[in-house]
Amino acid sequence: MEFNEIKSIYSDAQLTDLPLENTNFISFPFKNKWIHFEKSTKTSSEIELLNLLFVSKKTNLSSVALKWQNYLINGVEPSPPTLDSEFRIIQFIILKKDSYFEKKTWLSAFKSIFSNSKEAFFTNETSGLLIQKKSDEKLTFAELSGIIQTLDDDFSIKTICYIGQFWPINKEFKSIFEEEQFIFEKQKNKGKSLLSLPIVALHHYTSESLDKSILMPILKKKYTTQPELKELILAMWHSQGNISLAAKSLYVHRNTLQYRIERFCDTSGLSLRNMDDLLLCYLLVF
Template structure:
């Protein structure tokens, strides 16, 4: 295809003499120049098609880690702030399942397109990365972020988890806050739902050390450990805030089946998972 044909399909496309180092655009070598496409105007399928058209070798690109100012500030030991001021948060993501054709650059550009005021997004290793965006009166809620990742998982045949960080004013303390959020995310990655935030895991994360010192708690944990299926039961009730119908759907069982298991649990252990205090205690026993 010549440039005019591309232009007729993508009116915002343009040519440059050098590669445009701007993550808002997809850029490909084209007839001794570079052709640029606005990513916000491309669907996931269109991006895949453009990569095929230009026969772009993205293997090496995917292995490169962008050395942006945010990367240097958060991951490396560079003390310089990446930008002068503002309020920002970090969304962490971890792709635990992907096929051999997975395109990191395409996935990342698609992920960014769902958020407003994105400052930077990059992979740190083969599966884990960060998205930083600025507070501007709008922020994707947890349910929206779950929907975003589910959409991408469907499109890319992946399985992804995410952590929504708190908004913090940009200062030298920002890196310290991020490091703690990073520790929380990696610690709770296999213990929580697909997308979670501090309020979802604060209790289990910060209480775990104190609980480990209690002989009573340790004995109760030992009793529950002899019934591995009970942890799944307690977790389902906890994550669904005591709603039996939602918990049954979470477990893929009938509501009556779940009710029977709750009755059996009460008979054996003396705790009612319908009671908020009992449920809290039992949840603490599973962490």
């Protein structure tokens, strides 16, 4: 069914690239976009019908997984399946999937990475969620990245994940997830395969102000148009100003890197050894 056909039946239907941060709407994944309906104008029977229409039967969701999906995504379940402990939501999207991709096998392998994972399911053909209960056992971010990369190699795909924070199941839980979902939609095409709030917070929460700025684009054009300067700034940022670590990541001698930093300072007046200057330069290149 095409959107215009749905629109002819439900005139309030909306189609967007990103989820809506509005609890007054019922939302469903729809052809790599999101379709929304006003909740207040729908009867319980209409909501049930929409749920049957947009929740794919091919996913063979368990009853608990379906409750999680109806609670988090579809807006037709008023409460979560459990009120026990703290949970986090891991969002994923799969790229470069070929016709031989075994979705069920991959999902089982992906779920096994996370200790105490309760449910994992696809919300559309390429995206889905994993529900993880908090436990003492946890992998470091680097270890997790390596395991997912190995899994990608085994299945000849590319996975992009957003690792949510652990939150108690309360009235804010769904709203928090919706913000995490919105962040993931905005940040998933930035080049990183594994995302979390600490990684994307600076990008996400400053992007609107940067878009409205007049002076930042001028500074960017003036100081950071050369590819090697971007590489230099990112190396210093990721090493948090440690010249030895930055030189190692760039495969150059420490003295060579110091010379480049001094030359950039001479032309721009910005010292990459100073964390305030380094932050400004980082904002110019991301």
